[in-house]
Amino acid sequence: MWSLGPLAFGAPWLLAALIALPALWWLLRATPPAPRRVRFPALRLLMGLKQEDETPARTPWWLLLLRFTIAALLIVGLARPLLNPGSPLSGTGPLLLIVDDGWAAARDWTARSRALDMLLDHAEQENRKVALVTTAPHVGANPADPQPFTDAVTIRQRVKALAPEPWPVDRRAVLERLEKMTPPDGVETWWLADSFDDGNAAALAERLARFGPLTVAEDSPARRPRLMLAPSVDAGGLMVRVRRFATDGEETIMVRGTAADGRLLTREPLRFEPDQADGSKLLALPPEVRNQVERIEIEGEASAGATALLDERWRRRVVGVAALRSEGRSMPLLGEAYYLEKALAPYSEVRVGPIDALLAQPPSMLIMPDSGAVPENEVRALENWMKAGGVLVRFAGAHLAQGGDELVPVALRRGGRALGGAMSWAQPARLAPFPETSPFTGLTVPADVTVDRQVLAQPGPDLEGKTWARLADGTPLVTGERRGNGWLVLFHVTANPDWSNLAISGLFVEMLQRLVALGAGSAGEEGAGALPPLTLLDGFGRLGPPRPGTRPIPGRDFLQARVSPETPPGLYGTASARRALNLAGSVGELSLLPALPAGAAHHLLAEDGEVDLQPWLLTLALVLAIVDALVSLTLRGYLAFRVPSSMRRAAILILLGGSAVFTLPMGQGSAQSLSDPTAAALRATSQMRLAYVRTGNAEVDYTSRTGLQGLRKALQDRTSVELGDSLEVDIARDELAFFPILYWPLGRAPLTLTPDTISRVYAYIRNGGMILFDTQNQGGIGASTPDASVPGLQRFLSRLNLAPLVPIPADHVLARSFYLLSEFPGRWNAGTVYVEAKGDGKDDEAVSSIILGGNDWAAAWAVGDQGQPLFPVVPGGERQREMAYRFGVNVVMYALTGNYKSDQVHLRFILERLGQ
């Protein structure tokens, strides 16, 4: 060690190499960079020209300086320069290290470990024995603690493995252990304390001072730890409280709220006045964001104490929406569950499922859209759940109006009533302000919320008390009743806009929020089972798997649980029901270390320790060497800063060519087999295509293929529908969702479909698909119903949950979606064509998923390669074929545009065309 002011060198003899620098300088000057080579025809003219610059070509002075610097940096760096060297150790005897490794040491752990390193460095250099004692308790005892004095290298291994624990230190235990120890002579003690008095600090310091010279190192005031107390839920967000040493000055810290996946959700400053111990700050968060906050921490302070974990108690309520078997199949966007989910999702966690599945993990509120009678066992389960504090919210509707069950707060009249509408004098009713006793009181009633239909309550003496919302004419709209600890609430309208536009008003959302607040929190209901550790914090506030030695906490004792080595702070329970144990609950007031005993030295853990400059210098040398290489290349002309345009063009061509090579196989869809699902999907979706169902009968399949080919041509010629080639699908295997319409020739063979296939078809039509069934048997002559002629068809159709099939009504959209048609012939013109019956007035939007007929349309459409018809039409005439094409165009239009043409807007033009 050779020192030079604040600078010392670990290997000073290397500095001798600096003498060699002038030699290097001479060498560098003598060898200029290699010239750039240029071919030049007019060399003869250049030859013999007197070169005016007679000085030999030289490395430019600045490049020389650069290289000189690199060499000097290398030499000085290798000489291992140290900044601020110095030995803090005074004596020559053994060294006793007491290290506080509780949570409070985490904030400045780097300074602590640096100080330890430094002490061990010097102990090693001075060949002194060392013993290490840590003060934080561990699972079990600390058997080998205190260890006998040993050499610094061994201790260094232990120090490397040392990390702060996420619980407080236990100095009393250390004191007891030290009492049993007889220190060797001349021992020097260093105590790396964590600035926080647990009541035993004074005693410990006293004891250590009796051993010999004592130095107490503690955090500098600016780096003292702070404690994040458990936040509380407030109306506007989360109230965060942070505790610190009361004597500290004015300070502003940043508080961060993060989600489970680490996203930063909020970051707010928290300000401490001088001498203020507890600071608080409201993290103003909308509920949907607040509910995602999993963790609150102090920015820049990685410590278990500066971290608070949030569990369900801080989170939103879980609302279950019962998915009922009778829920509409065709229009998921009009279903009641959809409106409920949309209204609830921002503020609550919504689970949708059957009632029994929902009750398995009881939600705080359960909503049942309109349904028929609830099975007896479910009624019982719901009753029990309500008694325990659940809130059951039901909605009325057609089913309930037809006669409900006992699961209603008030007796209902059958049938309900309709207000407004074409045949009624009554206007749709508006809402009255909410009664004082209602949970909705205080909500503003918008003037535009109206009710068209509702179910009516039987008048009774207690009706008034159970009414939570009523219409302007006084009839109840929402009724509620206490059931055990819970509530049973009935909306007398539907949860979708069928009966009232309440469901699409902001009021609906607010009402549901009020109802959610009625329910008890779903947490705290786990019962008395033990909560096993799930993920636990380490001393730096990082979540990790439980360490050995941790144990579960009994559920009923959880609120009283204190942080200990067996129960570190973290999350307990299961992934779905978690409870957070925070360190703050186990730490009391923070107070500073007491005054030190006389003779003890005081040391601040500061930044300005010994700094090794070697890595910095060597890095700088490397960077400069790279700069030098670049400069040299540029000087020699090897490095062009402009890329020639020809190279750019070539690069683009290569890229294009490459991508073309890769895309070519994709474009050749016809070469791909449909068995490759990706290729099939690409092919089916690259263009809109018609598809027919493969029957396995070669003749029928040929007719279908050529028929759809003919139809495609007709569509191309007459309409703006541009279709790709038709595809054949295997109904049991291929993905159907790509096709707007399927042509399904049934033939005479019995229809045998597996349940799996039926559910595929069901899913297809439910998601908006349309199927044109063609029995090809002239409308089933001799059969009473269209589908009786194909064995198995009846059963198949009954599984599809269709509306009743009716002959196409004269005013059906199918008769006017493109052409105005009065008949729907194919090859035959005998049979009736059936579609799904439309529902009642409100259900006008429905598009029939099924068109069923037996006119063998494909045969009428079928064309050969030259475009000639392949089959004669019966009874005949090109007019019939033309009508068949028109029907096909209408069907495709119907499939693509739905009931667009039924819009009354077009009626006038249609009437004009009809000449009426």
Added chain:
Amino acid sequence: MADHRALQYRAEHLAGAFPPILVAAQRVAATVLQGVHGRRRVGMGETFWQFRPYEPGDPVQRIDWRQSAKRERAFIRQTEWEAAQTVWLWRDSSRSMDYRSHLSQTEKGERATLLALALCALLLRGGEHVAFAGDPRKFTGRNALERAAAAFARIVERGNDGVPPQIPLPRHARIVLIGDFLAPLKETERAVRALAARGVTGHLLQVLDPAEESLPFQGRTLFEGLENDGALLVRRTENLRAAYAARMRTHRDALAALARAAGWTLAAHHTDHPAEAALLPLYVALAERPGI
């Protein structure tokens, strides 16, 4: 056998390469050609020039009977003199012509070939005979261009030393020399003198790369010749630029003086300029001095 194959391959390679240059040559020629040039005087030819009253001594066969029948006097029909001349073309095909700097799109040699062929196309259309120095054949007629091009390609392929040839030309023939004329001035001078001594009229077209004009290089540069004429290390090229430009000017002035002394013309052309720019003055120079 192998030789034959290799030769055939090379011929095909050349033939394959020539159509584009032929097309380019035709295009360049078309922009310059203003029509078949007559001699604008009475002489042998097919084109009508004038009627002249018969004078005794004129051959009776020349009397234009139709014209004479209209008038009282007899007229003889005179045609324009359309003397076909032979123009020899020569291109420097030394290796120094295979040069292209970053300032230009074409090699000097390529441009020289294009100019030669375009000139050839023009001359053939004008009814002149064209011959190439180093090939005994003469080409004439519009359809001869393809054959001429192939012959020219063969001559270029053979290469030469960049000095104008001293070939026996008929007196008063005309020759067009295209090259960079960077060879030592004495050699060029000897060749030109020899030709001029036979009464041959010539035109020198110096084709240079712009880099050879401006020496656009920087810093320490090792220049290497293209004809095994050694290398030169220049430490600061930018300092040499003015001296080089002066020397280039001197060289060109000497060439011009040489041409003037022989009654020839000298034109300079840079490969970064369009070929038409060089062809037009050359063609005009050929056309304007008829009958020498």
